[in-house]
Amino acid sequence: MRYRRLRADELPVETVDLAQALIGCVLVRDCPDSRSAGRIVETEAYVRDDPASHAYRGPSARNASMFLGPFHAYVYKIYGTSLCVNVTSETEGAGAAVLVRAIEPLEGLQIMEERRGTTRMRDLARGPGRLCQALDIGMQLDGVDLLRDKRLWLAVPASREVPVRRRVGKSVRIGITKAADRLLRFYERGNPFVSGPKGLSP
DNA sequence: TAGGCGATGCTCT
DNA sequence: GAGCATCGCCTAG
Numbered sequence: 001m002r003y004r005r006l007r008a009d010e011l012p013v014e015t016v017d018l019a020q021a022l023i024g025c026v027l028v029r030d031c032p033d034s035r036s037a038g039r040i041v042e043t044e045a046y047v048r049d050d051p052a053s054h055a056y057r058g059p060s061a062r063n064a065s066m067f068l069g070p071f072h073a074y075v076y077k078i079y080g081t082s083l084c085v086n087v088t089s090e091t092e093g094a095g096a097a098v099l100v101r102a103i104e105p106l107e108g109l110q111i112m113e114e115r116r117g118t119t120r121m122r123d124l125a126r127g128p129g130r131l132c133q134a135l136d137i138g139m140q141l142d143g144v145d146l147l148r149d150k151r152l153w154l155a156v157p158a159s160r161e162v163p164v165r166r167r168v169g170k171s172v173r174i175g176i177t178k179a180a181d182r183l184l185r186f187y188e189r190g191n192p193f194v195s196g197p198k199g200l201s202p
Numbered sequence: 203t204a205g206g207c208g209a210t211g212c213t214c215t
Numbered sequence: 216g217a218g219c220a221t222c223g224c225c226t227a228g
Contacts, residue, residue: 044220046220052220053220054220057214060213060214061213062212062213062214076212076220077211077212077213078212078219078220078221079209079210079211079212079219079221079222080209080210080211080212080219080221081209081210081211081221081222082210082221082222084220084221086220099220101220127221127222128220128221129221129222130221130222173220174220174221175219175220175221176219176220177218177219197204197205198204
C-alpha cells in the first residue's frame with residue numbers, strides 16, 4: 001500500500017480538533033527492512049491547563065518534547081513497562097498533545113505479530129502500550145518531527161486527497177484520576193480495534 | 203468474555 | 216514514598 005505524507009496545512013493545531021482529525025489518518029513506521037502501518041482509530045486530547053496532562057507542572061526532562069512545536073512525537077514510559085506515543089499540538093512551549101491510543105493494523109502484520117508475540121489481530125495494537133510495541137516505537141523516536149521524519153510519520157493512503165472524516169464518538173479519558181470527567185477521548189464508532197471498556201466505546 | 207488485580211520501574215514530591 | 220495517560224493473567228459465569 002502506498003501512502004502520502006500529511007502536510008502541516010492539512011492538520012489543525014488546536015488540540016481537541018487535532019485529536020478528532022487524526023482519527024482515520026495513518027501512522028507509518030519505517031525500519032531498514034520493513035514497513036508497518038495502521039489507521040489511527042482512538043485518541044485522547046491533553047490540553048493546556050489540564051491537571052491530567054504531563055505538562056501541567058511545567059517542563060521537565062521527561063516531558064520536554066511535549067513542549068516542541070506541533071506534530072512532533074512525545075514518547076514516554078509508563079508503569080515501568082509500557083511506552084506511549086503522542087502527537088504534539090498548539091505552538092512551541094504550549095505543552096499540549098494528543099495521545100494515540102489504538103491503531104487498526106494495515107501493513108506489516110507479520111512483523112507486528114512477531115513484536116507482540118501474538119497472532120491475534122485484534123490484540124496487535126489495541127491500547128497505547130501495545131501499539132508502540134507493534135510499531136517498535138522506542139524512546140529514540142521521542143521528539144521527532146512526524147511530518148518529516150523517515151522512521152515514523154503521519155500519512156493518508158495515497159489514493160486520497162484528504163483524510164476521510166469517520167464517525168467519531170467521544171468519551172471520558174481512560175486510566176486517569178484528575179479531570180476524569182472531561183470528554184476528551186475520541187474514537188471511530190464501531191471499530192473493533194478501539195481499546196477500553198465496551199461501555200465507553202458504543 | 204468480562205472484570206479484577208498484581209507486576210513493574212520511573213518520575214516527581 | 217506515592218502515584219501512575221498499562222498490560223496480561225486469572226477467575227467467575
